[in-house]
Amino acid sequence: MSKIKKSVYGFLRGSFLTDESAFKNWRIIIFVVGLLLVMISSSHKSDQKVIKIAELNKLKRELRAEYIDTGTILMRMKMESSIREKAISRGLRPSETPPKKIKVTYKDN
Template identity: 45%
Template sequence: MKNGFVAILKGKFLVSGDAPKNWLFLIFASFLATVMIASSHSADRKVHRLAALNEQVKELRSEFVDMRSDVQRLKLESTIRLTVAEKGLLPSETPPQKIKVKSEHP
């Protein structure tokens, strides 16, 4: 067992008679390790991008809620009265009258 471990550490399996088979396996294992590392980095990038996009969605949703409340406040009758009063328009003191038109259909 000790001799086999020492032989692996010295790299004798790379120069022995069946070395090409060992080299092919090492190249294949290196390729798989490279693919695995690249895949891991790609997944990490996607996770970070997803977190950034979720943060942006939260900010935009908050901005939407703020803008909606501002619009609702601006649509109030009291706000409209103040705005048009600055321009010299005042509400009518007499209520509107309904006009009825009688049409005769032959």
């Protein structure tokens, strides 16, 4: 066998893990596995944050729509015509005499 075939065959058999220099190889493999675990964990956490942001944006849109609806209802309730109708239903009616202005004067002693 040629040298290249032997090295490929040895790699496929896993002889790089059982050689006399295997300790150095195991350290590198464990380091790479640790980095992969950190990368996977980071990816999952970022995905969770993206999902949380999407949920919060949806909630924000819903609350904004509710705020606008409530403001519209309040504006309708504050209209003079609706107040007048409610006052009439309670037995109140507009005054027939105009209001009088009251003037207060102070005298210096």
